[in-house]
Amino acid sequence: MTDSESDLNSTSSSIHSDSDLADESNRDQPVAPPSEGAxxxxxxxxxxxxxxxxxKLQQCNAMLNENNNVLNAQQLKCSRKHPPKVSSSNTISSASQLSSAGPSTASTSSKNSDTEKLILSAAKKYSITTEMFLPDKVIFQxxxxxxxxxxxxxNHYAKKSMEKDTLVTELYASIDFVLHPRMQTNAFYNQFRTGMQQARSxxxxxxxxxxxxxxxxLNEYFMSKFDRNSVPQVTQLIRWETGKGKAYDVFKAPILYPDHVVNEKRVFKDWLVFAKVIKVVVCGRMSLFPKARSGPPPYTKIWQLTSCTPGLIAFGITSMIFVLSPDQEFSGDGVGAISSILYHSVF
Known part of the structure; x- marks a missing residue:
């Protein structure tokens, strides 16, 4: 067994372990604010x-503080090696700007910035672990x-009304309760959409x-501007055909099966490929290499992930299908500009 396979196995076992913690998180369901007469x-x-x-917020703040300490330490090392050159005129200008801004303005700006960061962070986690694509605005409202x-x-898929209730519940469960009062505003919706787009990109x-x-x-096959139509062995992995993208069936993609032989009884059995993709999602691309440099904590630690969610698996496989397709950019509407594959409905 190679070092990378051993590393993947250890990651897989850690993600799927601690079932007690997973059960505990399942009990953390959102509760609607009590109305009059509750x-x-x-x-x-x-x-x-x-x-x-x-x-959860206290744990999140502790993790963010840890991340900031790491980044500050790295920034300090860089500043020692390359001290910035600041002119006296810039210093005077900056000082005058600070003195002219009142304390209330600075405080408001700081609060707005913190709130925006919290929204973007929630959107990133929601996109990766729950729903890859932005729900309709009515869900937020x-x-x-x-x-x-x-x-x-x-059974929540049995009726449209039940499916909507589940989607709303998932959304509330994915967003810190301090943001719940903002969820029905246009500003929140737009910021959340931006965060999801940033996560995918x-x-x-x-x-x-x-x-x-x-x-x-060859890695050049997967660069955004490369013509993957010119390399049939790439598009054959997903069995994509020109002009048939709208009728694309993901479960006929050979990449989902061992030895690339389509057999519905063995779908998703090529676990090593999936493990690598999922590992890039939650641990970063450098996690595939045994001697990768240390960096900021991975999402597995920041989000305290103890298992693969259905949304995480769908996110990883949909992204895998995309990079093997002829498409060059992942559009916000989830439809391939070249392939016509309906990525938003792959799963």
């Missing part, structure tokens, strides 16, 4: 929910069901840079 049990459940969210829908219950760019080692091909 029962005492409802108030108690809501208070418990707020306490859990408060604990809908109050969380009371009681919340059972996300893990497969960042990951796909990273995946392209290491796709050659994942699929055992």
């Amino acid at each position: 029962s005492m049990e409802h108030y108690q459940e809501y208070i418990q929910y707020l306490q859990l969210q408060h604990g 809908t109050n969380c069901p009371d009681p919340p829908a059972e996300i893990s219950n497969p 960042s990951f796909i760019n990273g995946l392209r840079s290491v796709a050659g080692s994942i699929f055992n091909m």
Whole structure:
């Protein structure tokens, strides 16, 4: 077994372990704010929910502080090697600008910046672990069901109304409770959309840079401007045909099967390829290499992931199909500009 395979195995086992922690997180379901006439049990459940969210925020803040310490240390090293040259005129100008801005303005600006960062962070996690594509605006404008829908219950797909309730519940569960009052505003929706787009773009760019080692091909095949139609062995991995993108069936893609032989009974059995893609998602592209340099903590640690969510698997496989397709850019509407593949409905 190679070092990289051993590393992947250790990552896979750590992601799928600690089932007790996973069960505990499943109990952390959103609770709608009690309305007038709500029962005492409802108030108690809501208070418990707020306490859990408060604990999660404290853990998140501790993790962010740790990240900031790492970044500050790295920045300090760089500044010692290359001290910035600041002219006296720039110093005087900066000082005058600071003195002219009142304390209330600076405080408001800081709060808005912190809120925006919190929204972008929530959007990134939601895109990667829950839903790859932005839900309709009406989902953001809908109050969380009371009681919340059972996300893990497969019956929530039985009716459109149940499916909507589940989508709303998932959205509320993915967003810190302090942001819930903002969720129905246009500003929140636009910032959340930006965060999801940034998450997809960042990951796909990273995946392209290491796709050659994942699929055992030349890395240049996976650069955004490369004509993958000129290399049939690439597009054959997903069995894409010109003019048939809208009718594309992901479960006929050979890349989903061992030895690239389509057999519905063995779908997703080529686990090593999936493990590499998922590892790039949650641990970064350099995690594929045993002697990678240390850097900021991976998402597995920041988000305390203990298992692969269905959304994470769908995110990884949809991205894999994309980088093997002729498409050059991942459009926000989830439709391939060249392939016509409907990525938003692959799963």
